[in-house]
Amino acid sequence: MASRPKGKATMEVGGDGVAVITLINPPVNSLSFDVLENLKSNYEEALSRNDVKAIVITGAKGRFSGGFDISGFGDIQKGTRKAPKPGYISIDIITDLLEAAKKPSVAAIDGLALGGGLELAMACHARISTPGAQLGLPELQLGVIPGFGGTQRLPRLVGLTKALEMILTSKPVKAEQGHSLGLVDAVVPPAELLNAARRWALDIAERRKPWVSSVLKTDKLPPLGEAREILKFAKDQTRRQAPNLKHPLMCLEAVEVGIVSGSRAGLEKEALISSQVVKLDTTKSLIHVFFSQRGTTKVPGVTDRGLVPRKIKKVAIIGGGLMGSGIATALILSNYPVILKEVNEKFLEAGLGRVKANLQSSVKKGRMSQEKFEKTMSLLKGSLDYESFRDVDMVIEAVIENISLKQKIFADLEKYCPQHCILASNTSTIDLNKIGERTKSQDRIIGAHFFSPAHVMPLLEIVRTNHTSAQVIVDLLDVGKKIKKTPVVVGNCTGFAVNRMFFPYTQAAMFLVERGTDPYLIDKAVSKFGMPMGPFSRLCDLVGFGVAIATATQFIENFPERTNKSMIIPLMQEDKRAGEATRKGFYLYDEKRKAKPDPELKKYIEKARSVSGVNLDPKLAKLSEKEIIEMTFFPVVNEACRVFAEGIAVKAADLDIAGIFGMGFPPYRGGIMFWADSIGSKYIYSKLDEWSKAYGGFFKPCDFLAERGSKGAPLSAPLEQARSRL
Numbered sequence: 001m002a003s004r005p006k007g008k009a010t011m012e013v014g015g016d017g018v019a020v021i022t023l024i025n026p027p028v029n030s031l032s033f034d035v036l037e038n039l040k041s042n043y044e045e046a047l048s049r050n051d052v053k054a055i056v057i058t059g060a061k062g063r064f065s066g067g068f069d070i071s072g073f074g075d076i077q078k079g080t081r082k083a084p085k086p087g088y089i090s091i092d093i094i095t096d097l098l099e100a101a102k103k104p105s106v107a108a109i110d111g112l113a114l115g116g117g118l119e120l121a122m123a124c125h126a127r128i129s130t131p132g133a134q135l136g137l138p139e140l141q142l143g144v145i146p147g148f149g150g151t152q153r154l155p156r157l158v159g160l161t162k163a164l165e166m167i168l169t170s171k172p173v174k175a176e177q178g179h180s181l182g183l184v185d186a187v188v189p190p191a192e193l194l195n196a197a198r199r200w201a202l203d204i205a206e207r208r209k210p211w212v213s214s215v216l217k218t219d220k221l222p223p224l225g226e227a228r229e230i231l232k233f234a235k236d237q238t239r240r241q242a243p244n245l246k247h248p249l250m251c252l253e254a255v256e257v258g259i260v261s262g263s264r265a266g267l268e269k270e271a272l273i274s275s276q277v278v279k280l281d282t283t284k285s286l287i288h289v290f291f292s293q294r295g296t297t298k299v300p301g302v303t304d305r306g307l308v309p310r311k312i313k314k315v316a317i318i319g320g321g322l323m324g325s326g327i328a329t330a331l332i333l334s335n336y337p338v339i340l341k342e343v344n345e346k347f348l349e350a351g352l353g354r355v356k357a358n359l360q361s362s363v364k365k366g367r368m369s370q371e372k373f374e375k376t377m378s379l380l381k382g383s384l385d386y387e388s389f390r391d392v393d394m395v396i397e398a399v400i401e402n403i404s405l406k407q408k409i410f411a412d413l414e415k416y417c418p419q420h421c422i423l424a425s426n427t428s429t430i431d432l433n434k435i436g437e438r439t440k441s442q443d444r445i446i447g448a449h450f451f452s453p454a455h456v457m458p459l460l461e462i463v464r465t466n467h468t469s470a471q472v473i474v475d476l477l478d479v480g481k482k483i484k485k486t487p488v489v490v491g492n493c494t495g496f497a498v499n500r501m502f503f504p505y506t507q508a509a510m511f512l513v514e515r516g517t518d519p520y521l522i523d524k525a526v527s528k529f530g531m532p533m534g535p536f537s538r539l540c541d542l543v544g545f546g547v548a549i550a551t552a553t554q555f556i557e558n559f560p561e562r563t564n565k566s567m568i569i570p571l572m573q574e575d576k577r578a579g580e581a582t583r584k585g586f587y588l589y590d591e592k593r594k595a596k597p598d599p600e601l602k603k604y605i606e607k608a609r610s611v612s613g614v615n616l617d618p619k620l621a622k623l624s625e626k627e628i629i630e631m632t633f634f635p636v637v638n639e640a641c642r643v644f645a646e647g648i649a650v651k652a653a654d655l656d657i658a659g660i661f662g663m664g665f666p667p668y669r670g671g672i673m674f675w676a677d678s679i680g681s682k683y684i685y686s687k688l689d690e691w692s693k694a695y696g697g698f699f700k701p702c703d704f705l706a707e708r709g710s711k712g713a714p715l716s717a718p719l720e721q722a723r724s725r726l
């Protein structure tokens with residue numbers, strides 16, 4: 001049976017002689033193979049009809065196009081669809097049929113023209129856009145390259161430097177900027193878009209406006225020598241910034257061929273490279289991340305019940321420390337009025353000051369106007385009591401990790417907040433059932449775990465207990481979306497998903513260092529692997545040893561059989577070395593926060609070794625970078641398997657997203673479970689088993705990993721039985 005077509009393109013010919021082709025594939029009018037085939041046949045018809053003088057291409061429902069249908073790449077990767085011959089779409093359809101046509105075309109752009117959408121528009125002979133439209137080539141973010149002619153047409157329309165900036169950063173430009181760059185020919189209000197485009201198309205046909213084929217333009221290109229310099233600079237920068245990725249350099253190669261040998265050769269090179277990049281592992285990973293990120297808001301039994309998020313008009317935050325002030329910043333930046341409560345004037349002043357400083361830093365960097373700063377700050381009020389909590393819709397508690405203090409706060413909240421108010425805690429480790437023990441409000445208690453700095457880090461871990469109502473989860477998912485976070489809904493346990501998965505990462509690093517591995521080599525290997533900073537050394541220094549010890553205590557209490565008790569941090573703490581804040585931790589820091597290794601560190605490691613009665617292990621002292629990665633990340637995989645098997649996460653892909661957005665796991669490795677499956681469960685199981693026999697329980701593979709590993713089954717496959725705790 002033939003599968004249902006994915007979207008279509010329709011054509012309507014007006015009395016003015018303009019054929020309007022509309023791309024229809026909700027929600028973003030992505031260019032599926034079906035849409036593209038329809039576009040081709042409509043175009044051929046328009047060219048053959050005598051009553052058609054010119055063509056306008058537009059998108060249905062206020063969105064031009066979000067680009068090529070990304071699931072099409074997945075189909076090609078899985079082999080469920082044969083890839084079209086290189087150049088079939090970009091050269092045969094877009095260049096030779098559309099751009100080289102004897103009738104002119106104009107793109108009428110509303111909403112967005114991204115990726116293949118913008119590339120299609122650039123092949124038209126003019127582009128008219130509405131003011132709110134976003135135009136960009138974000139392909140590199142997905143692991144592919146602009147493959148519908150974008151590597152050739154964008155430099156010819158906006159100049160090489162700007163084109164490279166847009167392609168390499170994946171950032172779109174707004175219509176007005178597009179206009180001043182030469183990407184857009186006119187900006188008109190949405191109600192006038194279609195008529196303006198029709199008129200423009202007729203004007204071209206009747207030679208009142210220029211008939212421009214972007215691919216043939218050369219006036220914006222720099223002289224060859226200069227172009228080579230610009231490209232060399234871009235390549236060097238790319239190699240430095242993305243050493244583990246091949247596709248950005250391949251993309252630059254396509255741009256370069258077009259400049260050196262002409263756009264036809266460039267299009268051919270682009271087509272060839274496009275067919276090659278789809279097969280890269282990094283591309284498979286990045287596409288997995290794209291869909292998994294959007295999948296986190298689909299929670300079975302919660303988001304499929306037709307519940308509508310309630311409007312959150314006012315939020316209160318308890319605690320103006322680093323976390324509380326960061327959360328307040330994130331909320332006011334998205335126009336939520338916020339009350340910040342502290343215990344005394346001094347702390348309140350400090351908390352409000354932190355929010356102010358967060359915003360001022362954006363003003364200083366030119367990312368926020370003074371007017372916007374003042375308007376945003378006016379949404380924030382301070383408070384020393386609960387009186388102003390009587391009309392809040394949500395409270396987020398963000399005080400120190402002390403169970404009895406949190407229990408008291410939640411009991412007070414129940415007295416002062418309205419019945420419907422969501423009672424959230426930003427705890428990173430403590431069991432939410434314990435926090436709400438002294439209340440009768442279990443159904444509205446939820447975890448809203450932000451990551452530091454809360455106004456910057458993209459993840460919001462939403463923790464639900466067995467009692468949290470679906471409505472409250474839907475409400476918090478909505479707030480998460482409004483404050484531009486990626487929310488992941490997880491179940492309740494010590495450390496939840498992110499901290500629980502990544503605790504073994506620092507633990508493994510400590511384990512290795514105590515037995516002789518060079519800590520700086522571990523940091524180097526892990527950074528090369530793609531983490532934003534080395535595991536324990538840089539990470540521990542940044543969060544501070546106080547937090548590291550508090551977190552470790554929670555884990556030691558709850559998972560004693562698999563925690564490695566190292567004395568390195570406590571010994572340093574005794575000597576008032578507590579991380580970056582004290583300018584001494586695993587590294588030494590200068591006044592500009594630049595880190596350098598500290599020869600004195602050896603002293604603490606040796607002392608820790610003797611206090612713990614651990615011996616130097618010659619094998620561990622000589623680990624290769626590959627072995628370091630395996631010994632630090634396989635324990636993370638092991639814990640992720642436990643989290644998955646216990647139903648703390650609904651799907652393995654949620655753990656991938658949690659690790660990427662919460663811990664900075666490299667997205668081009670697809671997330672922890674995706675990466676593990678790319679290595680194979682059998683190998684990971686055999687390694688952990690070997691190490692657990694040699695070094696003890698910390699490495700012992702869990703039952704889930706043992707079961708799947710013994711069969712070589714993928715770790716991310718859904719659980720056979722619905723054992724979800726959620």
Ligand SMILES: C[C@H](O)CC(=O)SCCNC(=O)CCNC(=O)[C@H](O)C(C)(C)COP(=O)(O)OP(=O)(O)OC[C@H]1O[C@@H](n2cnc3c(N)ncnc32)[C@H](O)[C@@H]1OP(=O)(O)O
Nearest residue numbers: 028030066067068069070071114115116138146147148294
């Ligand atoms: C050959 C070419 O050069 C190659 C390409 O064109 S590759 C594609 C380039 N385009 C892109 O990278 C754009 C990707 N999309 C986006 O950035 C955002 O979706 C957007 C800015 C278009 C819209 O954002 P937003 O309104 O927040 O909606 P968002 O939740 O992201 O997407 C809505 C739905 O559209 C889907 N979608 C968005 N763009 C898509 C695309 N290009 N292909 C397939 N599906 C897409 C999403 O998966 C989501 O599906 P779901 O509802 O089933 O989860």
